[in-house]
Amino acid sequence: MPHLSTQAIVCSVRHHGEHGAIARLFTPEGGLIAGYVRGGRSRRVRPILIPSNLVQAEFRARTPEQxxxxxxxxxxxxxxWLGEPLAAAALDWATTLTAATLPEENVYPRLYLALSALLDAICHAPSARGWATAMARYELLLLAELGFGLDLSSCAATGAADDLAYVSPRSARAVSRAAGEGYKTRLLPLPRFLIADERPDWRDIIDGFALTGFFLERSLFAERRSDIMAGREQMIARIQRMLD
Structure with missing residues (x-):
């Protein structure tokens, strides 16, 4: 990638040297790409390099390795929206998750479109329920794109596609209500909105986060839960406080 000009979503920024910054941007054509921003800590550039912002980016490198x-x-x-605690936590988690999991310069067009739509929903949906469902679906899509997808198409025990109510934590496959009746304490609830176009209530959404969170932690964050998953836990805690 010697040269690329594109719109991109800012996903993470860290200081580099006295005045610069290294930003990791999610692009539709090149995936997640890191670049050095001269003067990235300046008063002019800092408000641009806020994670979740959409920017016009110009990457230039002399060699592909540089x-x-x-x-x-x-x-x-x-x-x-960063002044609103729940929206701020959601914007932070969506971009942190993306930056922490995607390998650099691998193209994920479905994820890019989904993240763009999710960030817009966080800022413009009439209520948090409007974006919370999109967040759980984004986590599910990210797991699938990285090779850790859940099979929610049919029951692992019977092959039936009807009345799917649980997910096996061992196989990551759906289980029907009847097949899981005697084992439901060992299974994870499967909310309908993750497999059908249904409007969930908040209990369903919390169950959805419990499901995706289990597989995110097991597959992607087992070695670094405390520093990465903390932002997600903060977001969910703010949702639960809103419901109390």
Whole structure:
């Protein structure tokens, strides 16, 4: 990637040197790409390099192995929502999850479109329920894109596609209500909104987060739960406080 000009979603930023920053941006054409922003800590550039912002990015590198130089211009700012605790936690988790899991420069067009839609929903949905379902579906899609997908198409025990109510934590496959009746304490609830176009209640959404969270932790974050999953736990805790 000697040169790439594209719109991109800012996913993470860390200081580099006295004035610069290394930003990791999610792009539709190149996947997750890191670049060095000269003056990235300046008063002018800092508000642009906020995770979840949409930017016009220009990557330039002399060789494919070199860290690209990066310049950015703001396309859409999501900074106004950072003052709302629940929205801020959701924006932070969505971008942190993406930056922490995706290998660099692998293209994931479905994930890019899903993340873009999720961030828009967090900022513009009439209520948190409007984006919380999209967040659980995004986590499910990310697991699938990284090779850890759940098979929710049919019952692991009977092969039936009807009345699926649980997921086996061992096989990551769906289980029907009848087949799982004697084992449901060992199974994870499967909310209908993850397999059908249904409007869930908050209990279903919390069950959805429990399901995706189990497989995220097992498959992707087993060695680093405390520093990565903490943001997710904060988001869910804020949702639960809202419901109390």
């Amino acid at each position: 860290l690209a130089g990066l310049t950015v211009e703001l396309v859409a700012s999501r900074a106004p």
